Amino acid sequence: MRTVRMLAIGTLMHVKQISRSPFELAIALVVPVVQATLAVYLFRSGGEEHRLLEAAVGAGVMGVWSSVLFGSGGAIQTQRWMGTLEMIMLAPRRPVLVILPITIATGLTGIYALLATLLWGRFLYGIKLDFAHPVAFVVAAVVCVVALGMFGLLLASTFVLMRNANALANTLEYPVWLVSGMLLPITVLPAWTSPIAAALPTTWGARALREATSGGPVWPSVGICLGVSLLCLVLGGLALTHVERRARAAATLALA
Amino acid sequence: MKTLRLMGLGGVIAYRALFNWTTPGMFVGTLLVGPLFQLLFFAYLGRQLQVADDRFYIVGNAVLTASLACVFGGTMAVANERRYGTLGHVLLSPRSRTAIFWGRVIPYAGNGLLIAVVTLAVGALLLGLRIPLGALPGLLLAMAAGSLACGFFGLTLGALGLRFRDVWVVSNVSVALLLLLTGVNVPASELPGWMVTVGGWLPITHAAEAARRLAAGDGLAAAAPALGQELLVGAGYAVAAVVLLKIFEVESRRRASLDAL
Numbered sequence: 001m002r003t004v005r006m007l008a009i010g011t012l013m014h015v016k017q018i019s020r021s022p023f024e025l026a027i028a029l030v031v032p033v034v035q036a037t038l039a040v041y042l043f044r045s046g047g048e049e050h051r052l053l054e055a056a057v058g059a060g061v062m063g064v065w066s067s068v069l070f071g072s073g074g075a076i077q078t079q080r081w082m083g084t085l086e087m088i089m090l091a092p093r094r095p096v097l098v099i100l101p102i103t104i105a106t107g108l109t110g111i112y113a114l115l116a117t118l119l120w121g122r123f124l125y126g127i128k129l130d131f132a133h134p135v136a137f138v139v140a141a142v143v144c145v146v147a148l149g150m151f152g153l154l155l156a157s158t159f160v161l162m163r164n165a166n167a168l169a170n171t172l173e174y175p176v177w178l179v180s181g182m183l184l185p186i187t188v189l190p191a192w193t194s195p196i197a198a199a200l201p202t203t204w205g206a207r208a209l210r211e212a213t214s215g216g217p218v219w220p221s222v223g224i225c226l227g228v229s230l231l232c233l234v235l236g237g238l239a240l241t242h243v244e245r246r247a248r249a250a251a252t253l254a255l256a
Numbered sequence: 257m258k259t260l261r262l263m264g265l266g267g268v269i270a271y272r273a274l275f276n277w278t279t280p281g282m283f284v285g286t287l288l289v290g291p292l293f294q295l296l297f298f299a300y301l302g303r304q305l306q307v308a309d310d311r312f313y314i315v316g317n318a319v320l321t322a323s324l325a326c327v328f329g330g331t332m333a334v335a336n337e338r339r340y341g342t343l344g345h346v347l348l349s350p351r352s353r354t355a356i357f358w359g360r361v362i363p364y365a366g367n368g369l370l371i372a373v374v375t376l377a378v379g380a381l382l383l384g385l386r387i388p389l390g391a392l393p394g395l396l397l398a399m400a401a402g403s404l405a406c407g408f409f410g411l412t413l414g415a416l417g418l419r420f421r422d423v424w425v426v427s428n429v430s431v432a433l434l435l436l437l438t439g440v441n442v443p444a445s446e447l448p449g450w451m452v453t454v455g456g457w458l459p460i461t462h463a464a465e466a467a468r469r470l471a472a473g474d475g476l477a478a479a480a481p482a483l484g485q486e487l488l489v490g491a492g493y494a495v496a497a498v499v500l501l502k503i504f505e506v507e508s509r510r511r512a513s514l515d516a517l
Binding site for chain 2: 023026027034041045046047170173174177183185
């Protein structure tokens with residue numbers, strides 16, 4: 001119970017902190033809206049007007065991924081720059097419990113993107129928010145955010161070994177959008193991308209949201225998304241513990 | 257001649273100093289692999305939606321990929337001087353501000369050109385696009401014009417960094433807007449009139465049009481008007497950047513806020 005409380009309070013604190021950054025807010029709100037507009041015009045041009053809601057949701061998930069990628073990827077680096085990394089690592093809890101709230105918070109901030117693209121589509125382009133499974137959509141959105149937060153932990157723990165993780169994060173934005181099928185079905189991609197897609201929680205999260213939007217079996221995708229994410233959590237936790245011990249032994253925790 | 261030397265040498269030294277965080281691996285990953293996936297993303301999306309053919313997406317996105325290095329590079333040319341506390345020293349120089357800052361853009365434009373060329377070559381190989389050999393010099397010219405225009409556009413945004421605290425918000429939003437407004441991913445005929453008008457004043461729009469004509473084998477004469485327009489847009493941003501830098505420099509001196517972040 002104490003662990004759940006700690007995770008919840010930690011997440012709330014980091015959401016509040018991120019929400020006060022004009023940069024984070026502008027990126028979470030404006031860029032996904034631009035991408036949603038692009039998606040709407042692309043789908044209209046292709047005569048796929050009946051899939052505009054799917055396009056808006058897809059653009060929103062792209063925004064969630066960007067938020068997690070840049071936020072979680074740089075989570076430890078950001079704490080290091082702010083001079084708070086030593087303090088949070090001194091907390092008498094496992095490193096994974098201290099960093100996980102940060103990465104989940106970046107996923108929750110990404111929810112802004114999903115909401116922004118849906119509201120933008122509704123009010124500017126008159127897209128009816130006519131979800132095939134509305135309740136499942138909400139559940140899938142929450143699972144997707146938490147799952148991406150866990151995936152973010154794995155990113156955070158591996159990126160900490162690289163000096164300029166923020167720059168490297170740029171490289172991973174489009175590949176994951178592409179391979180996870182956030183805007184286009186992965187069936188149109190070369191066959192060798194399928195195993196990669198299957199290993200990514202983003203694929204299952206995006207699929208669950210798409211199925212909740214346009215119809216389909218939502219729950220298997222939600223379940224697989226959670227399963228893959230829990231695996232990421234375990235791997236991320238192990239990597240984080242290893243990195244923390246190494247950094248303490250070498251006295252390099254505060255060094256970039 | 258001395259001014260050209262200042263622009264060339266000064267630009268290269270500043271590039272090495274301000275772009276010091278990268279390594280070869282990081283450069284390839286961030287500036288070559290990332291843009292290639294951008295091209296693949298839109299090419300596959302375009303194929304699936306049947307909006308336009310592969311040439312439209314491959315050539316257009318290859319030209320657009322230069323914007324990443326050029327817009328952020330142009331912005332960094334001013335914003336990072338301020339961040340590292342060296343802007344005051346640059347502005348104390350007795351040499352022409354115009355030459356100093358225009359020179360800053362050249363290495364980033366070269367970077368952008370390299371990215372565009374690599375992205376076009378790899379994208380065409382992966383997706384099986386044939387480009388006439390005779391079109392290559394013209395394509396290189398179109399990509400160079402687009403890169404230069406983007407660099408000056410980035411410099412203009414960097415100048416805004418002297419007035420606004422977080423210029424990176426502006427740069428990130430601008431790069432996203434270029435995806436939409438330049439007609440690289442959605443044909444101009446499918447966009448609202450106002451977006452097409454705004455796109456006409458942005459870098460890349462005309463360079464992408466010229467590059468598409470050249471890749472289609474239309475020849476340099478057919479692409480020349482669009483190329484000319486791209487150069488005009490670039491020249492416009494070059495002048496705008498210098499004027500804004502001058503205005504904000506005077507204001508920053510008056511308010512003693514030159515190095516305030």
